Amino acid sequence: MLTKPFSEACEENKAPILAVLAPLLWDCRAVLEVGSGTGQHAVHFAAAMPQLVWHTSDVAAHHSGIQMWLDEAGLPNTRAPLALDVVHDAWPVLAVDAVYSANTVHIMGWTEVEAFFAGVGQLLPAGGLFVLYGPFNYDGQYTSASNARFDQWLKQRDPRSGIRDFADLNRLAEQAGMAFQHDYTMPVNNRLLVWRRR
The missing domain is CATH 3.40.50.150 (Vaccinia Virus protein VP39)
Structure with missing residues (x-):
């Protein structure tokens, strides 16, 4: 079983x-x-x-x-x-008010992250929320020593992966028609980021 x-x-x-x-x-x-x-x-x-x-x-x-x-x-x-x-499949045709994702962008390659944000922007209606949870860097800096070690482990496993910088993600969100709303501090050096579709 x-x-x-x-x-x-x-x-x-x-x-x-x-x-x-x-x-x-x-x-x-x-x-x-x-x-x-x-x-x-x-x-x-x-x-x-x-x-x-x-x-x-x-x-x-x-x-x-x-x-x-x-x-x-x-x-x-x-x-x-x-x-x-996010790269190879057509996005589902759904009427949703929000997209949520946890611990995904650091295990994707950058091409996948770009496709992910573009897909979210196309799916969400005006006012829809994109909520993204995970570890993120700020101004190219790790928020903790444990995140630095985790990033090293990720890159050893797959060189295309790694903890993403908030500024890079926010740029993708802006390109996809989303405006940044909030950055919540979460336990164990994680964050919860929120964007709203314009």
């Missing part, structure tokens, strides 16, 4: 993220999560925000694990994972 995938990091960060996310999304009707991973965030957030529909997505290899979490939770406001490789 297959066992559900489990991420200790997701388990630890889901409550702090929800504390910031819930006020941001209180009036949203639908959210697309890009890179749903294990599916842990999807079920935790959807259970806490029954007013919205939570659309999951990821590359196909992760779909079975996400579906296990969704099936076990049995929530009426989650949707089966959509196939989304």
